[in-house]
Each structure stands twice: as structure tokens, then as C-alpha cells.
Amino acid sequence: MNAPHVTEKLALWAGGDLPEGEMLSIKAHLDSCPACKAEADAYTGATSWIQTPSELPFSHAERANIRNEVMAEIRKSNKSNARRVMPWLMAAASILAAMLLYSAYNDNRNTGPSARIAQTASHPSPQTASPAPLQNGNYKQDYEQIHEQSAPSQAQPPIKNAANTPAKRRAPGYYAKSQPNSPERESSITRIEFQTANPNIRIIWFVQANSSTTDLSGDSNEQPG
Amino acid sequence: MEEEKKMTGAVERIEGVIIASGAPIGSLGRLDEMVLRVRRGDAEAFNEIMLETEKRVLGIAYRVLGDPEQAKDASQDAFLRAYKSLNTYRVGESFMAWIGRVTVNVCRDYLKKREHGAMAAADPNFLESMPSPDSYKAETTILRHQHAELIQRALAALTPAERMALVLRDMEGFSTHETARAMGLKEGTIRAQISMARSKIKVFCQRVLRKNKGGRP
Ligand SMILES: [Zn+2]
Numbered sequence: 001m002n003a004p005h006v007t008e009k010l011a012l013w014a015g016g017d018l019p020e021g022e023m024l025s026i027k028a029h030l031d032s033c034p035a036c037k038a039e040a041d042a043y044t045g046a047t048s049w050i051q052t053p054s055e056l057p058f059s060h061a062e063r064a065n066i067r068n069e070v071m072a073e074i075r076k077s078n079k080s081n082a083r084r085v086m087p088w089l090m091a092a093a094s095i096l097a098a099m100l101l102y103s104a105y106n107d108n109r110n111t112g113p114s115a116r117i118a119q120t121a122s123h124p125s126p127q128t129a130s131p132a133p134l135q136n137g138n139y140k141q142d143y144e145q146i147h148e149q150s151a152p153s154q155a156q157p158p159i160k161n162a163a164n165t166p167a168k169r170r171a172p173g174y175y176a177k178s179q180p181n182s183p184e185r186e187s188s189i190t191r192i193e194f195q196t197a198n199p200n201i202r203i204i205w206f207v208q209a210n211s212s213t214t215d216l217s218g219d220s221n222e223q224p225g
Numbered sequence: 226m227e228e229e230k231k232m233t234g235a236v237e238r239i240e241g242v243i244i245a246s247g248a249p250i251g252s253l254g255r256l257d258e259m260v261l262r263v264r265r266g267d268a269e270a271f272n273e274i275m276l277e278t279e280k281r282v283l284g285i286a287y288r289v290l291g292d293p294e295q296a297k298d299a300s301q302d303a304f305l306r307a308y309k310s311l312n313t314y315r316v317g318e319s320f321m322a323w324i325g326r327v328t329v330n331v332c333r334d335y336l337k338k339r340e341h342g343a344m345a346a347a348d349p350n351f352l353e354s355m356p357s358p359d360s361y362k363a364e365t366t367i368l369r370h371q372h373a374e375l376i377q378r379a380l381a382a383l384t385p386a387e388r389m390a391l392v393l394r395d396m397e398g399f400s401t402h403e404t405a406r407a408m409g410l411k412e413g414t415i416r417a418q419i420s421m422a423r424s425k426i427k428v429f430c431q432r433v434l435r436k437n438k439g440g441r442p
Pocket of ligand 1: 004005006007029033035036037
């Protein structure tokens with residue numbers, strides 16, 4: 001037998017981990033070399049022995065316990081995740097609910113004689129749809145005034161003196177709504193303002209009653225809602 | 226074919242998950258379906274995933290670590306890690322191979338801890354401290370115990386890397402490619418480790434098993 005022995009490759013050969021050509025040439029060598037054949041048998045026996053499925057020392061109860069522990073951990077972490085998100089959801093929901101309530105409440109009162117929310121003339125020009133960047137350009141102050149003028153259906157004097165009125169800090173939930181009384185009423189804008197619990201955040205809507213063009217691309221220094 | 230591709234795209238969007246390219250839709254395995262359920266928020270489906278995969282996870286952990294208590298802890302960690310990183314699994318691939326990789330990584334961490342002395346240093350006689358066969362399932366026969374115990378003793382003769390490679394390739398049925406991927410090594414390195422491991426197992430068999438009833442060769 002002159003062909004070189006293949007003992008070094010037998011470990012991989014036993015597990016079928018060599019390229020097909022090499023597997024075949026080793027097999028051919030084994031057929032004619034008793035020494036390599038004996039070594040190959042030892043490898044094959046050892047490999048098939050290690051591959052024989054063996055018992056795991058874990059009872060059903062132990063395995064169930066592992067699963068239960070894992071599921072408990074997962075539920076706990078999911079709960080704490082939910083706990084982190086819930087306050088934000090609740091806050092958002094309560095703000096929305098408060099806004100809707102205020103809106104409904106004030107709409108009702110507006111229709112009666114004792115409407116507290118002022119309806120004021122705001123825009124002299126139908127083209128300038130921007131909402132009451134009024135005389136002093138300060139929405140806060142202007143709408144403070146709008147809110148305070150409560151005589152309904154009277155000709156309102158134009159707000160000219162607003163700069164002299166100090167800006168008040170709005171109470172949370174403060175709500176103001178304005179509509180023009182002018183002849184161009186149909187082309188003007190209603191402004192709805194809502195003070196959130198955070199004094200730095202106020203939500204303002206501009207609602208246009210008809211189809212005239214509106215450009216609200218914010219020269220306001222407040223955030224529109 | 227084009228249409229099929231479009232369908233795949235649609236499902237990817239609907240599920241909002243990564244689906245392995247080329248995975249035929251509609252042929253998702255049971256495990257993949259459970260994975261999708263967990264991703265949709267049904268955390269309880271993970272219990273079913275554990276039921277299906279616990280033998281593999283416990284098997285790898287026990288054979289690599291050699292200690293049943295550590296194997297249980299490592300399995301628990303592996304399942305938790307799998308749950309947390311479930312989004313990295315590409316539906317359509319082999320989930321068994323994926324969870325095997327997760328388990329191997331956890332075991333590697335356990336072995337590192339051992340090396341750094343946080344746990345008892347690798348004890349060449351740790352098999353001596355294994356619980357006696359009586360504490361295992363009562364109905365298990367002595368031969369089965371012997372076989373399992375001898376396997377553990379044979380594995381204990383290997384280095385951790387050889388042991389891991391052999392466990393994955395020969396005992397868990399990973400391909401060489403999958404083994405290399407799980408261990409983060411090149412296939413050539415894995416072949417060398419497997420070759421060395423089989424040589425040591427062969428020697429173990431020649432020396433030990435012939436004297437033992439549980440041994441076959
Ligand atoms: Zn030979």
C-alpha cells in the first residue's frame with residue numbers, strides 16, 4: 001500500500017465534513033488499508049456514540065418552572081413598560097376631553113343672551129385672513145381683550161389699546177373664542193384658544209367659516225394647535 | 226414570480242417585521258407563526274415557543290456548561306434574551322438555529338464569568354459533583370443515566386470552544402456553517418475544533434467506554 005495514510009482526515013471524514021471528492025478518495029483508501037480502516041472505525045463509533053441522543057437531567061417540573069419564571073419576567077417588564085406610557089396617554093386623553101367639554105359648553109352659552117365669550121370684529125380685509133395679528137401683533141393680549149369684552153351684538157370698538165393691557169397668565173383650561181361681527185363676517189376667521197395645564201403651552205385653532213383663502217403660515221409667536 | 230415578490234413586500238409591510246428574502250409566504254412554520262404572534266403583542270405565545278424549543282436550549286446549555294443548575298439559569302437567560310431580541314430574528318430562517326445561537330452566546334457569557342473567577346473556576350471534576358442519577362427522573366434506567374453521564378464526562382475533556390463546536394455540530398445537528406455563525410468563527414476554525422474534539426472523544430471511548438456497560442464502542 002503506497003498511498004499516504006489518511007488518519008489526519010478521519011475525524012472530519014467520520015462526520016461527513018469533507019468535500020465529496022475527498023470523502024470518496026478516503027473511502028477508497030480505507031478499502032485497501034487495514035490500519036486506516038481500524039482508525040476510521042474507531043472514529044465512526046465515537047462519533048455515532050456522541051450523536052446518540054442522551055437524557056437531559058431536567059424533570060417536567062423543572063422545565064415548567066423555567067418557563068413560568070420567564071413568563072413572569074416578561075409580564076413584569078411589559079407591565080412596567082405600560083406604566084411608563086400610561087401617564088402620557090392619560091394626560092393626552094384628559095386634555096382632549098377637557099377641550100371638547102369646554103368647546104361644547106361655550107358653544108351653548110354663545111347662543112344665549114348671556115354669552116360670555118366675546119364676538120369681535122377682527123379683520124378689515126377679507127384677503128388678509130391671518131387671524132387678528134391685530135393692532136399690537138400680540139395674540140395673547142388681543143385675545144385677552146376679546147375675552148373680556150362681553151357685550152354681545154354691539155358694534156365693538158376696534159382694539160387699539162391692547163399694548164397697554166398687560167398680558168395675563170392664563171389659568172389652565174382658559175378658553176377663548178372670537179368671531180368677527182363685521183360685514184365681512186362670512187370671510188373671516190374664528191380663533192379658539194385653549195390654555196393647557198402647562199403655562200408654556202397654549203393650543204390655538206383658526207377656523208375659517210367659508211372658502212376664502214387662508215394663510216396661517218404663522219407669523220404668530222404662539223403655536224397654533 | 227413578480228407578483229409573488231409584490232405579495233412578499235405587502236406582508237412585510239403588514240407585519241412590520243423583517244422577513245428573510247425569498248421566504249415563501251404561506252409556508253411559515255409553526256414557530257414562525259408564534260414569533261409573529263409575539264411581535265403583534267401576544268406575549269403569551271412566547272410560552273409556546275419555549276415549549277417547542279426548551280429541549281434544544283437546555284441541551285446546549287447543559288452540554289456546554291456541564292452543570293444542571295447553571296444550565297437552568299442560562300436557559301432562563303437565553304429565553305429572556307430571545308424574547309427581547311425577537312425582532313432581530315428573520316422570519317423564514319431556522320428559528321431553532323437562531324435560538325441556538327442566542328443560547329450559545331449566553332453560555333459563552335457564563336463561561337467568561339467562570340474564567341474571571343466570579344464563579345467557581347472550571348473544575349475538571351465537576352462531573353463528580355453532578356447530582357446522582359437517583360435524583361433524576363425516577364423512571365430513567367441506569368443505562369440511560371450512564372450514557373448521559375459518560376457523555377458529560379467526555380465533553381468535560383474538551384476545551385470550551387471544542388465542546389461548543391462539537392455540541393452544535395454533532396449533538397444539535399447544526400451544519401458547519403451554522404456552527405461557525407453561532408460561534409462567530411470561520412468555518413475552517415470550526416472544522417479544526419471539531420476534528421480535535423472528535424479525536425479526544427475517540428480516545429475517551431477507547432479508554433473509558435470499553436470498561437463501562439453504558440459505553441457502546
Ligand atoms: Zn492508510
